[in-house]
Amino acid sequence: MSPSSFPGGLERKSTSRPAEIPVRITVNGQEHRLAIAPWTTLLDVLRDHLDLTGTKKGCDHGQCGACTVLVDGRRIVSCLTLAVIKDGAEVTTVEGLATNGVLHPVQQAFIDHDAFQCGYCTPGQICSSVALIAEGKATTADEIRELMSGNICRCGAYTNIVAAIQQAMASMDGKP
Amino acid sequence: MIDFDYARASDIPDAIRQIAADPNAKLIAGGTNLVDLMKYEVVNPTRLIDITHLPLNTIEETASGGLRIGALMPNSDLAYHPLIEKRYPLVSSAILAGASQQLRNMASTGGNLMQRTRCFYFYDIATPCNKRVPGSGCSAINGINRINAILGTSESCIATHPSDLCIALAALDATVHVAGPAGERVIAFTDFHRLPGDTPQIDTNLAPDEIIVAIELPPRGFPENYSYLKIRDRLSYAFALVSVAAAMEIERGRIRDVRIALGGVAHKPWRKVEAEAALRGEAPERKAFTRAAGILLQDAKGYTHNAFKIELARRAIERTLTQAANGTPQMQAIKKIR
Numbered sequence: 001m002s003p004s005s006f007p008g009g010l011e012r013k014s015t016s017r018p019a020e021i022p023v024r025i026t027v028n029g030q031e032h033r034l035a036i037a038p039w040t041t042l043l044d045v046l047r048d049h050l051d052l053t054g055t056k057k058g059c060d061h062g063q064c065g066a067c068t069v070l071v072d073g074r075r076i077v078s079c080l081t082l083a084v085i086k087d088g089a090e091v092t093t094v095e096g097l098a099t100n101g102v103l104h105p106v107q108q109a110f111i112d113h114d115a116f117q118c119g120y121c122t123p124g125q126i127c128s129s130v131a132l133i134a135e136g137k138a139t140t141a142d143e144i145r146e147l148m149s150g151n152i153c154r155c156g157a158y159t160n161i162v163a164a165i166q167q168a169m170a171s172m173d174g175k176p
Numbered sequence: 177m178i179d180f181d182y183a184r185a186s187d188i189p190d191a192i193r194q195i196a197a198d199p200n201a202k203l204i205a206g207g208t209n210l211v212d213l214m215k216y217e218v219v220n221p222t223r224l225i226d227i228t229h230l231p232l233n234t235i236e237e238t239a240s241g242g243l244r245i246g247a248l249m250p251n252s253d254l255a256y257h258p259l260i261e262k263r264y265p266l267v268s269s270a271i272l273a274g275a276s277q278q279l280r281n282m283a284s285t286g287g288n289l290m291q292r293t294r295c296f297y298f299y300d301i302a303t304p305c306n307k308r309v310p311g312s313g314c315s316a317i318n319g320i321n322r323i324n325a326i327l328g329t330s331e332s333c334i335a336t337h338p339s340d341l342c343i344a345l346a347a348l349d350a351t352v353h354v355a356g357p358a359g360e361r362v363i364a365f366t367d368f369h370r371l372p373g374d375t376p377q378i379d380t381n382l383a384p385d386e387i388i389v390a391i392e393l394p395p396r397g398f399p400e401n402y403s404y405l406k407i408r409d410r411l412s413y414a415f416a417l418v419s420v421a422a423a424m425e426i427e428r429g430r431i432r433d434v435r436i437a438l439g440g441v442a443h444k445p446w447r448k449v450e451a452e453a454a455l456r457g458e459a460p461e462r463k464a465f466t467r468a469a470g471i472l473l474q475d476a477k478g479y480t481h482n483a484f485k486i487e488l489a490r491r492a493i494e495r496t497l498t499q500a501a502n503g504t505p506q507m508q509a510i511k512k513i514r
């Protein structure tokens with residue numbers, strides 16, 4: 001049975017511990033076949049199973065955006081995403097943004113504008129910004145702020161984050 | 177989180193069969209509310225039925241000129257859908273006033289209707305809460321109740337429904353299409369959510385063995401005169417203290433039809449047909465709006481920390497109706513309230 005066509009009705013008694021479930025997830029272009037318990041979040045798969053610790057766990061309840069990654073090109077919070085549901089998905093994390101050692105324009109812009117202090121929210125901010133630019137719904141600073149409101153920065157680097165996004169947007173000219 | 181089984185529904189009948197067979201099972205769509213509640217052990221299903229592969233993520237035009245929105249349509253795709261933006265901008269605006277872009281990308285239309293209250297005590301399993309544990313008592317009535325309801329409350333529960341989308345859907349007279357073992361039925365939006373009464377553990381009139389398959393919008397979307405105004409403790413990414421969805425049709429300087437629905441104030445989107453009737457035929461002016469607000473809030477009752485919501489709601493209603501009448505809807509990215 002191919003893991004991506006896991007059928008309905010996993011037959012087992014609920015008194016015993018549920019079986020681990022086969023899941024195929026492609027992260028930053030590399031395919032992984034895993035067997036995971038159904039309660040494992042995508043965030044925990046990335047950090048604990050695949051050792052991709054760039055994605056951060058802040059609140060673990062969808063309230064801060066530190067765990068933002070792209071799933072099939074869309075930004076989501078990985079802490080509220082059960083990995084079994086994303087069987088077959090393509091995930092991009094902050095580790096997958098640079099190409100051949102050259103930083104993604106958004107990463108470079110965050111450095112140019114000093115758009116962080118402690119850096120804990122930064123991987124989430126950067127993934128979120130990459131998606132924001134691809135979505136193409138924000139042009140003004142007000143719109144950037146509103147559509148980035150799902151990423152909290154406890155250090156308050158917001159002003160520089162907006163400036164970084166504006167630079168990246170201009171340099172990318174709307175291209176993802 | 178407690179251990180649970182996981183199963184994927186292969187089609188709608190299979191989803192219904194699985195949910196009907198196991199009272200401890202839950203459907204999972206975007207997971208943004210359910211996974212959160214499971215982490216806090218507020219909701220403890222022993223089995224999750226994954227409905228994300230069902231073909232319910234389309235928008236279709238109906239024969240009567242309305243739209244049928246599949247229950248799995250993500251909130252973000254719904255908000256930005258060209259037909260919604262053009263014909264039902266109130267729906268777009270309400271969605272974009274809620275949560276964050278990440279969450280809107282995950283959250284489904286059906287799940288948004290079914291999200292549970294954000295009452296602090298509901299989330300805190302160390303405290304009594306009639307909604308979480310029937311008969312245990314309501315901690316909010318004499319506790320911290322700043323975010324709780326002022327309308328339609330009961331001795332058992334003063335929780336609010338937290339959705340923004342639902343306020344717009346209630347204003348527009350949407351209908352909810354549900355399917356169960358006995359087939360499909362249609363529920364009027366304002367009949368979908370319940371008042372708490374003495375059974376606050378039951379949020380909606382969806383039966384435990386039913387699933388939401390679609391939301392239908394009637395032909396009239398009020399694209400010219402509408403506004404969604406959300407007042408909250410921070411400017412974005414926070415639940416409403418008070419929100420107002422207003423939609424209007426103006427003909428020769430008079431209000432021909434009007435809809436007003438309130439969020440953040442009750443266990444369900446709050447509408448009062450008497451307030452709307454009082455505005456029909458009137459000139460769209462402040463005096464009439466104040467009168468309508470009075471009717472909507474007639475039975476409002478404040479608790480220790482939330483009595484401010486009554487005055488806040490009155491002003492928000494007046495303001496939102498003014499924005500709708502002037503054709504200057506609240507912009508969700510621009511925080512200035514005109």
Ligand SMILES: Cc1cc2nc3c(=O)[nH]c(=O)nc-3n(C[C@H](O)[C@H](O)[C@H](O)COP(=O)(O)OP(=O)(O)OC[C@H]3O[C@@H](n4cnc5c(N)ncnc54)[C@H](O)[C@@H]3O)c2cc1C
Pocket residue numbers: 061062063202203204205206207208209210211212247248251273274275276279282283284285286287288289290291338339340341386387388389413414415416
């Ligand atoms: C930090 C945060 C902030 C938020 N802010 C806002 C806000 O400001 N405004 C707002 O409106 N919302 C807000 N939300 C809530 C969010 O909109 C809801 O969690 C979301 O809409 C739920 O949809 P879902 O698909 O993720 O549901 P799930 O979490 O998958 O499911 C929720 C419930 O619905 C049931 N369900 C799902 N689909 C169906 C179906 N088709 N038929 C029957 N039952 C079904 C599930 O069994 C479950 O009980 C916020 C959430 C978070 C985490």
Ligand code: SF4
Pocket residue numbers: 293295296297298304305306307308313314315316317324332333334335376
């Ligand atoms: S208001 Fe309702 S949800 Fe909140 S504590 Fe009371 S019973 Fe529970």
Ligand code: FES
Pocket residue numbers: 056057058059060061062063064065066067068077078079080
């Ligand atoms: S860790 Fe996921 S939103 Fe905070």
Ligand code: FES
Pocket residue numbers: 115116117118119120121122152153154155156157
């Ligand atoms: S840089 Fe410290 S939280 Fe954002």
